[in-house]
Amino acid sequence: MTDDGRLLTIDGRPALRFERRYRQPIDRVWRAVTAPEEMARWFPSNVEGDRAVGAALVFDDSAQRAADEEAGEPTRADGEIFRGHVVVHDPPNVFSFTWGGELLRIELHPDGDGTRLVFTHLLSHRSIAHRTGAGWHACLGELDRMLGVDVPVEDDWMSVFEEFVDRLGPELAHVDGDALVWERYSHVGPEEVRAALDRPEDWGGAPHADEAISWEVVPDEHGSIIRLRHEEIGDDAELAASWHALLVQLDMYLAAGQLLPVDGARFREAYASLLASRR
Template identity: 25%
Template sequence: MIPTPSGRLFGTDSGPDLVVTREFRAPIDDVWASLTEPDRTARWYGRWTGRAAPGQRVRVQLAFEEGEPWSEMRIDACEPPRRLALSALDESGAWRLELLLTQRGARTELRFVQHLDTVEGIGEIGPGWEYYLDRLVAAHQDTAMPSFDDYYPAMKTYFDQLSPSR
């Protein structure tokens, strides 16, 4: 199955936000655990070590990137089980991320937000987040993991053509 891009760009007073959503047939606490517990994040993104608390830094191994590099992330906010805000700085620039959960009945929606300074590089960034969030869904459902080759470069044009809306 070829994945369909779902990311959208929203204009804000501080710059564009890339937003990608996923829905889970699971309670909010279970989805929160998939986003925050190291043994569960290892299945779809990478393991992490360190003291997980607002203002603290954790080291995250990007297990599904070439060379499995480590990255340092700062926990800017942690409001279980609804909001996790993280930031990182690497050779690609600043990464400001928010993961927002909302439960509606037996379903939980994840709204992933990357706060951007510019849309430069969105054609590479967007497909990556679609891939990782589909990995999260697959890990949560215990189904086959997607292949990045189905996301990039296939989704590049979609993301390059996005314009921020309000």
């Protein structure tokens, strides 16, 4: 059984859910998803702290980021280390904890001679589902291999990312009079977001920088809400799709410090329908 990232709504929040089945008994899988030395092999950081309800956790990802950078793969940009705390610790069935401003829940269920894993991530914002989903796809692939599942190592991370963009990508802009407005979320703070907006050449936005656009950056407890308003899209679905792609690029630039080009053509049909609907 494999469920590679479904987008759900839980308690009014967007969430991603992954499911796996392992042939090992539940106690073995429990160690893999809770023991610090085993989590370090598949989780995107070391998870430091006691495994007890209320215990503080520190997510030190310096070793993982160094390995990703050496391999030329996207990784989190420099910034504060994430912190959280244990919400549920119920061996060998549930381990749940906060991770920055988000909630992770790992559930294990006996399944014949093996174990069914249900991994749920409550997100800060719908717009990060594609990036987060692609990241967990890679991490859970490492867990699969650690537990003896024969899954291939994917060398082309960009293809994986594009698959999740197509399946879970951020919502289209909404129409506001003659304008289009996009809303996105980033885990980095407002100052860093504004600095990136002042350097559009870093994330591919320079050719469009002189258009009739305005940005709003709103502080959030664990990051920033970013809104883009474009006053002169008109009926130009290609331009709207280009901006949609640029915002995906901006998101990855803020998250990983890298420019990953995204083809706006994949969004053109959706924007043609959106723009036609307002006539």
